[in-house]
Amino acid sequence: MPESLLYGTEVVLNGLMAGVLYALVALGFVLIYKASGIFNYAQGVMALFSAATLVGIMKGQVPFAHLINAALGTEIHHFGWHVPALLAILLTMGVMVLLAWAVQKFVFRHLVNQEPIILFMATIGLAYFLEGFGDLMWGSDIKKMDVGLPQGGSFWIEENTQWLGFGNENFYGFFLDQLDLVATAIAAVLVIALVLFSQYTKQGRAMRAVADDHQAALSVGISLNFIWVMVWSVAGFVALVAGIMWGAKSGVQFSLSLIALKALPVLMLGGFTSIPGAIVGGLIIGVGEKLFEFTVGPLVGGATENWFAYVLALVFLVFRPQGLFGEKIIERV
């Protein structure tokens, strides 16, 4: 095989993997959007918060230590225990459910029936709040995420694809990150589960009803509060998964919340309301941006990924305004 084709293939493969990681973040957005028409800006911060909580619990960090120390003049930092990863994940899930409950109780319950942009704004307020809260709770220093996921290029794949180069000395086999492979598996399971849930269960149907019309949903006896707690919990779980994956790559720290920006074009392309759309959108964006950077990037000076994803999505939208799999925007008079 010619070299460029090999490399191109490698880029595509890695683009797919990156796409899966984007999709993981996008999924959280989709869930909440689908269930309440809320564009949840706080999704990225939720990923950060959940990841920081997980690490904090594992390390036995005292929450709000900094604040307590400043206020009381004490010097406490750690409980001195270590919690095993699995248990810590469960505990973190508990925290995320609590968060979901609080969000519903203190924010969205009071904003029923408001316009989407107002709800969006509320999530921005939430993002700010959570960011400050998370920092106060766990500190804003960088933390290492270690839940025992494999990382680094897979030797096995590398060795077993080397022959594709047919003796080409410059080709070392395909590079695929093990973490990405794990992420792909998890994402696949998540998507299937979520699709089944939303399409074929009573709660799933209620969730979509709420998204369409708050008042009507109330009037048929759907408890918005319950639906929202449920959906935000699930979104919290998705955020945790995304937080773990991204945290393993880069450590847990503020920038983790910015991964939301990588998820937005994915959402747009896949459609805000479609769970499979998040995955397909993610894959297209992942491959698209990596290929563009690989082919055109060098000609224009690189660092094209940030905008290319958006432009790609934009071009798609011009032809399909609701995204690839989004619900058709109903236009009637």
Add this chain to the structure above:
Amino acid sequence: MTQVPADSYVTEDGRTIGPTVMEMKNITLRFGGVKAITDISFDIREGEIRAIIGPNGAGKSSMLNVISGFYVPQEGEVWYKGAKRPAMKPYQVAQQGIARTFQNIALFEGMSVLDNVMTGRLRQMNANLIQQALWKGRAEKEEVENRAFVEKIIDFLEIQHIRKTPVGRLPYGLKKRVELARALAAEPSILLLDEPMAGMNVEEKEDMSRFILDMNDEFGTTIALIEHDMGVVMDLSDRVVVMDYGKKIGDGTPDEVRNNQDVIDAYLGVAHD
């Protein structure tokens, strides 16, 4: 007595109905598998009140949407003032003097009643962006002149007291009236009304009828109207088109339609008085 042109006639109550202004020719409209309109033709004459009736889902609203250019039929032609209408955007249709109201009220909820009605004057106000930005010259003059016109309509429809109320707060019936006001403000040559009296009680329907008739009378505005209240339809309209499942099943004067067996079966149930 003035001379009545050859292609016109005078009604019992002395209004002159002119020649055909708009003609729908073999319109067919599909949405995926759903056939909303199947091969329907009818005409509207100048100055007449033309009703469209039919059971729910018959395709009446869709027909209005075809007229106002919002739906593009797969087959058929729309003739307007003796010429075939080319493909047009809805706003271009509106600029030709066709105004309408909507079945599910389509007011601009965030704006006051006054502003809503003023939007009806779009065709009459042409100051450019710069003039408007400076609020000078044409912009200011137009604003005041058209405001005066609009105030008359507001007066006429008896909605003075809510002039500055945001439309979102109004009860249903008043919204309907505001919508009518907006359509009237356009001084249309054809006015399309989609169930203008739904959700009103008799007294209010009487008012509405009065407005519609006056409009027709004073300006000779041609009116096409969809309505489910047979009393209203039979009393007001000159001719009635009846649709069912997208097909035309009757067309004629109220009396003819009332006694048409197909219409009775499909829609009226019992012969209406």
Add this chain to the structure above:
Amino acid sequence: MLDAGRTEETLLEVNNIEVIYNHVILVLKGVSLSVPKGGITALLGGNGAGKTTTLKAISNLLHSERGEVTKGSINYRGEPVADLDPAALVKKGVIQVMEGRHCFEHLTVEENLLTGAYTRSGGDVAADLEMVYDYFPRLKTRRKSQAGYTSGGEQQMVAIGRALMSRPECILLDEPSMGLAPQLVEEIFTIVKDLNEKEGNTFLLAEQNTNVALRFAHYGYILESGRVVMDGPAADLRENPDVKEFYLGMSDDGRKSFRDVRSYRRRKRWLS
């Protein structure tokens, strides 16, 4: 003409409520009603009289419109319900069919109907679905269509059908006849009557179509600018001269023509 309510028991009682929107707009100025169990009670009145507001106050949907009940009380089966959320009320058997249809646009017709059964834990949902389809055959043919694309009348059927799916005891119907073809209006009211007689459902309906409403209801209240101005058994109301003139459009010699109306109320030229 039906018998007036079967029982004397009051199912729902509204005592002198006052409703304020947005903290400043006073809409209901002391409205009291009582809805007997097993009866059909009509709430009549012109545009903006406050019918919808009254119904929403009962079903507790006001909160989501920034309205609140500032005075008075609402009791259902003798218990105050002001603090319940709408979902809890539905569980208790009170459901509202909102004015202006409010379908779930992106759900199919059938999914819309199924959401109606959300609060039910048992019972034969499939059978009820069939029942609704029996009442509204038109819905059956469109069951897989997105509700957003159905016609106005079809949406109204969906909304009513959806409420029936919850097997309610007391149904608050807000303008059920609006936008429906005359045949269907009759049908829907017949359905209401059927449900009332066969299943013993209680109805409180807000209607503009006084004519039909008074034909089917047992008792009626007439609301004007946020106050009850008249009430009485439907039969009495039908004979009341004011009601006749203003709500039924009857003059001494039968129905007036809409065309003639203007002759005596005709104003002067309105555009100079």
Add this chain to the structure above:
Amino acid sequence: MFYREAGDFKTNYADDNQTFPIKFDRYRYYALMLFAFIVVPFLINDYWVNAIFLPFLIYSIAAIGLNILVGYCGQVSLGTGGFMAVGAYACYKLMTSFPEISIFIHVLLAGGVTALVGVLFGLPSLRIKGFYLAVATLAAQFFLVWLFNRVPWFYNYSASGQISAPERTVFGVAVTGPNTSAWATYLFCLVLLTIVGLIARNLTRGMQGRKWMAIRDMDIAAEIIGVNPLKAKLSAFAVSSFFIGVAGALYFSVYLGAVEVGEAFGINQSFLVLFMIIIGGLGSIFGSFAGAAFLVLMPVLLKNVLVGGLGWPTDIAAHLEFLIVGALIIVFLIAEPHGLAQLWRVAKEKLRLWPFPH
């Protein structure tokens, strides 16, 4: 009664169309303008100008601009940062290419350039709506920032890619560069803000504003009654971008003096201005001011109270600041989803009825 309109009759429609139809409001407004133009310049120092007034004035311009697009025309945009960057870079290129011409002209021209770019990026709005459009405008945000970072011509080939504003004057008084005086920069921005405010007010109370609002409230119906959506949307993009471009030019040349595009005009800037108009009130000029004031003053105030007043460590204060601003946003939205402007209107309505509750 403190506040009333009774007895304040209008005899013609021109009067009724005034910006402040109620006399009391009108006088208060004149007084405020007098104060801002004549008194404030004598009172302020560097700190007040640089920490509070300049950001407030400049963000107000940007907020008015964005409010036209989002609040009046209903097209949610997250490209504000990018458009401000266009204004800044256009202004920089103009300042360095035509040093003789007044900076005032440069700033306006920069707005013009931004308007063109805005129209270009507004084209997709014809097909794309709602949040899809919002996200799509991020394409503008990221692309523009990348472009200014990447193409050396924009930053005159300087080594680091930063641009810095050379000294420029208006009537011989320096308003950019290191040697400016507080009052000069303040007045310069205030004059521009006044112009922008008046234009915005005129546009929004007339037919153009009604077209925008019609598109916002129900675009399909608007089109059917005769609003040309292409023209309406693009004109909103143009006017909005013009103002935002002016704001960007001022932000760079008068306020910061030197900027790096990714940092000064990043996505945070887009969000910030959007927050301002939502908190202030969508579709309200007054709301734009209120929102800008809130988000400029709030952090400074909190910081001064927490760090200066209570002596807390800056990091705890900063975290608390986030937390409090976030909580306040939510509290305000719950209290009044339509922003500070609406809160103000309701308060006025109450005052009008005072002492009766309804």
Add this chain to the structure above:
Amino acid sequence: DLVFPSLSYRTGPYAAGGIPFADGYADYFTLLNERDGGIGGVPTRLLECETGYNTAKGVECYESTKGEGALVYQPLSTGITYQLIPKVTADGIPLHTMGYGRTSAANGEVFSNVFNYPSNYWDGASGAINYLLESNGGDISGKKIALVYHNSAYGKEPIRTLEELQKKHGYELTLLPVDHPGQEQKSQWLQIRRERPDFVVMWGWGVMNQVAIQEASNIRFPMENFIGVWWSGAEHDVLPAGDKANGYKAVTFHNVGRDFPVFDDIQKYVVDTGKAAGAGDQIGNVLYNRGMYAAMLAAEAAKTAQEMHGTAEITPAMMRDGMEALVIDEAKMTALGMPNFGPSFNVSCENHGGPGLVGMTQWDAANQTWSMISDFKETDGEVIGALVAEDSASYAAENNIEAGCK
């Protein structure tokens, strides 16, 4: 009292780096107060102001603190530096941008109030190349070097220098920009894996560092051939990658580790008395040391100023003079409890940039420590000098500054 503002960032995307630096900066002044009663008998006062690495907030911080008699600014951000340069010049307050900021500010004739001793970015770039030259027998022609850089003014700084040096030494240079924040660098590292450059140089900050090191280890790029600038060489940058980061290098202009007497004093007078700015567990960390070092240089300049002007209560203008006359030698450093902590150097009006000596550090993952593997060495003054002259001349021209020493 003597006011030292600290424009720090303990929040936002770059907090992880901002915190230890700010702690070190603060703790040293606390130490002076606690141990020596201040500088020359006058207590110091640290005015901390949170910028969040945001330029607009930086301006607000500057304006709110300058009125309090601030002696010298150290904003720890190239962006804020660029904004402050005209302002401090107009206000007559000195600005110290140690190892960052505008490199050509080394020319004191043009930038009267800006100092960037002891080393600047161009020294850093040249230092890295020199190190490669040295470890490759003086010849790197034909070798491939990739520069992975933060796509901002900061990250672009070394490019010109590396290009100039390329002409001289004949290596191949590939530029790989990474956009803020740098969470996703697959493309860049796949390209590195394909092209197999001999060395990778990195100009990163924030999360970009961690991700780059992680990705480098993922593609098994030999860490010894991976050199970061001094802002890409702290503990938290390498820790997330674990053992695989072993051998990673970074240039430096000061020493690392905690084996200096001054730290014992800090422990005793500051941490143990509960006056530490942070948790006290950062001592000896690279960025903490750097903050402390910056504070020390500021304090020494203040002392110099006090001596020059014969008053203990110095003004910003006097501080500026002190900085311009600053002399750091080994004896002074030893006396301060920092033997061999940094290079010896003198500042002068012509040269605000110091000698530009650059050392090399390396990460030992097993012991989790950084250590110096090469002493402070000269950089290519010839190339850098020319660049500084050129860039500062254009600044002078743009802003009508008459270059020269008063």
